[in-house]
Amino acid sequence: MEIYRPPGVRMSGDISTFMKQFSAPGTNGHTVANDLRLTPSPEPAHHKNKVQFHGSQSKSSEKKSALKRSKSFTGREDMTAGSAHTDGFPAEYQDLVKRALHDPNSLTSLQLMEIVRVMCSKAVESIHHAEPAAQMCFAIIEREKGETFLESLLNSCREWFSERDKLLRSVSGAGSRRWIAYITFLAWLYLWLKSRQRQILVANGPSGTPAAADRSLSLVMLLYECCELILQPPSVTCLAEIECLRFVLTSIGQQLEQDSSQRMQHLVAHMRDAFINPSISAQIRKALLELVELHASKWQLDLPQSMYYFPYTSVDRK
Template sequence: GTKDASARVLKRKLSGRAKRKAGADPSSVDLEKVANIIVDQSLKDCVFSKEAGRICYTIIQAESKQVGQSIFRRSLLNRLQQEYKDREELRARSPQAWICYVTFICNIFDYLRVNNMPMMALVNPVYECLFRLAQPDSLKKEEEVDCLVLQLHRIGEQLEKMNSQPMDELFSLLRDGFLLEEGLSSLSQLLLLEIIEFRAADWKMTDAAQKYYYSEVTD
């Protein structure tokens, strides 16, 4: 009846819209605006920030097929740099947006490649974000410790390959925090110990560690 008719009309409209989009010139898309929308959404939504790297990688791959085009990549990196400069204000204004930003920049580092290598331009900003999460005031916040450990699981090994000295310094801070810092929750202590052991085992999780840490977390 009416429902079926409405569904058919909606389907026709969507189909027409898809055809018009398919026929449009890809170069007419405002890629700077797209980059800003992706960053804005990533700062609001931590689930999206974990997937955004893949989306950006796909757009950059498509863009690179148009000779001399790097509008999206340039706009994305400019925006990341701008947010990076204001990171303390971002953290003070919205701890959630700060965690989303760290997740996003680490995700971009994980996905974006130049000559099959991570982007050197992102190494220092990523390290600085991780160092910020390793400061005493951050270690007292479970969300920030959780974010730090997740990022190190994801990109720690490739980040260390790009520049190992800051990783040694970062883990020195984490060990000090674990041993000396008062006011850490038991979950934060567990997460820190787990990541310290994970790196000590060459960025691999041993079966014994998996059983110990993840049975502790679920208990």
């Protein structure tokens, strides 16, 4: 699979073998649903009974993101922002990515745009690559004085969505894997930007909010669009895509509603409509009912609700 790039954007070097140099670690022999082992971001102490993605109760004492880290491009799980492993990239991009992580301001606009294309193409290959790609993007955003990388990243995400039927949902042999990876990548980007926004708001107040945090609204709209598409045929009959929807809403549904309560009301209405679709399975119907009840319960299920839904909708199956 060649890296997607819109007309007029040139990329130096021979990158036709880019995707061939990587294989999604841990994906052989596993379903997409089994790979979505992610839990919600931490909430304040009064949400301590909120149910995690696996059906267990979240721990309010956790300081770092409760979204379980996926494997890095090289199969390692110890990647940290600013010191990410770059040896998983083709040789012609390793130095460029390292420079961007260290000082993106030393690169030209075309070089930053080129890195965005490489990152996005890698992120949609597998859900295992969504988190490290988002983390590396965020590390660059934090260090960039301008907005070239950020603007290019958001534009690229919108372009991938616009071309989703050609690039994500109808790729030969990929099934819904690339589509789910794309949505996971958006969720991770949104999570990082919202986390940074909260830090800036606490430190400097609303006037100190950086452009990167303000642009999270663009990701909000994209995530809503993706969720609504999942609730339409044929996606609504695909368990893996419904589990992806479940991941998004159990992880960041509360934040999405805070950013756009009207869109969330529309999404919940779509879930109710999908619930009565006679063509969906009992397992999918129960997952949709769980999400409707989760929203009605202010994004926290009590223990009886958790015990009722967990055995049937958990994606952490052996």
